[in-house]
Amino acid sequence: MEIVNARLRQSTALYTLEIDNGYFTAISKQGTRVSATADQIDADGKLACAPFVEPHIHLDAALTAGEPNWNQSGTLFEGIERWGERKPLLNETDIRRRALQTIELLVQNGVQYIRTHADVSDPSLVGLRTLCALRDELAGKIEIQVVAFPQEGLLSFPGGLGLMEEALQIGADVVGGIPHFEYTRELGEASMKKVIGLAQEYDRLVDVHCDETDDPNSRFLEVLAAEALFNNMGAKVTASHTTAMGSYDNAYCSKLFRLLKKSGINFVSCPTESIHLQGRFDSYPKRRGLTRVKELNAAGINVCFGEDSIFDPWYSLGNGKLLRSLDFGLHICQMMGYADFSQALDFISDNSARTLNVDHRYGIAVGKPGSFILLDGEDDYSVIRRQGEVLLSVRNGDVIMQREPARVVTPEWITGADCP
Structure with missing residues (x-):
């Protein structure tokens, strides 16, 4: 399993997480956002957190x-x-x-x-x-x-x-x-x-x-x-x-x-x-x-x-x-x-x-069990302020829960910058 474009706590960078045989085998910083392939999970800049x-x-x-x-x-x-x-x-x-x-x-x-x-x-x-x-x-x-x-x-x-x-x-x-x-x-x-x-x-x-x-x-x-x-x-x-x-x-x-x-x-x-x-x-x-x-x-x-x-x-x-x-x-x-x-x-x-x-045996680190959740936010602050949903839960490399982000329809009369 490979997850791309993930954020980690206390960092603003994007990361790629690799899980093999139920364990994290590599965690690497990305230079830029990448396009996910069919066999990768695109975290889309969301926060990967320990479960x-x-x-x-x-x-x-x-x-x-x-x-x-x-x-x-x-x-x-x-x-x-x-x-x-x-x-x-x-x-x-x-x-x-x-x-x-x-x-x-x-x-x-x-x-x-x-x-x-x-x-x-x-x-x-x-x-x-x-x-x-x-x-x-x-x-x-x-x-x-x-x-x-x-x-x-x-x-x-x-x-x-x-x-x-x-x-x-x-x-x-x-x-x-x-x-x-x-x-x-x-x-x-x-x-x-x-x-x-x-x-x-x-x-x-x-x-x-x-x-x-x-x-x-x-x-x-x-x-x-x-x-x-x-x-x-x-x-x-x-x-x-x-x-x-x-x-x-x-x-x-x-x-x-x-x-x-x-x-x-x-x-x-x-x-x-x-x-x-x-x-x-x-x-x-x-x-x-x-x-x-x-x-x-x-x-x-x-x-x-x-x-x-x-x-x-x-x-x-x-x-x-x-x-x-x-x-x-x-x-x-x-x-x-x-x-x-x-x-x-x-x-x-x-x-x-x-x-x-x-x-x-807990946490996102090489050698630890490949378990994490993906939160709808970029860091602790944004997750808490928005009460961000849990979008994905992976345990030992297996997906045990997945949720699509809510689709918000904005009325035409609202203009200006997107809400944070």
Whole structure:
């Protein structure tokens, strides 16, 4: 496969990309635009980017909003209650159908890597079993990591620890946790130590729903980061949400950031969901409900954006478009300078790949797997401003999705230069 007239991030030049046997074999700068032959793909000056990565979604709950009841308050905890009502209706056919529909949405929008959480506060573990089976079935087409997520607590839920171990034995890739939902602070702290211990025992990654609350006293992140540091596991550990950080005072955060940098852990923020769920107990002023993305990024700490939910008890919108989540995140976190825009695609590509621990085999470089997407824009800024569509998705040299650019008909009464 040969792609001509492609732009690469952080460059204004045009490039030719060559893929053979599923790997990039050559990336060469073109002097001028060339005419594509019949066996070449003409990128037409569009941006070739490493594939999008969805680092945080719940495929087992996707497309269940309103079944059997809607989340009327819009709170995280009512969402958990509504999901508790839906869980008895789960079966393999139901989960498989909805998960595949959601994966299709993601693939249509340039995603080639997915980390999904599966609720293991369910004695049948049907969600986890089904998603692990789908992961294996779709291997080679799309890469999926399955997190064993104890939605109702690892230590507070009856038999929760045993279910977690069973989930890991079944084949979950990642150990999850939810310390702020445990009954007591002591149980929350103990759960973090247990999560790290299990990850070491089973040689798995870690991804914790950590401090997903506005409560400034919810400080389990420091426990998770310290355990990751002491056990030299930082690169394998992810703290998702950490929305309480938006309520921490600056003096405490100054101390916390020192630990976070030393630990080397990763962060996932879910902008659309967090701004919807958090701040629900505020009148005014009302908190934004996100972690300190801008500050984490400036400190050199790895942070990325995910969708979290698509039409489920916690979030009744969502469409598989990570560019939408990125747009929200840049606005909410006040990352609206040109320097922010020029690197922004990192939040849904390179940073997410690092979070999933796949960065060693990710990216547009000779010797790496021949996987990329083509975006309707010339650089990060134009793609974000226009919310440019994903025009092409290539995985290991095979086209898995292709879309024709929209044809725009301009009224005759409009004159002047073309719109940028």
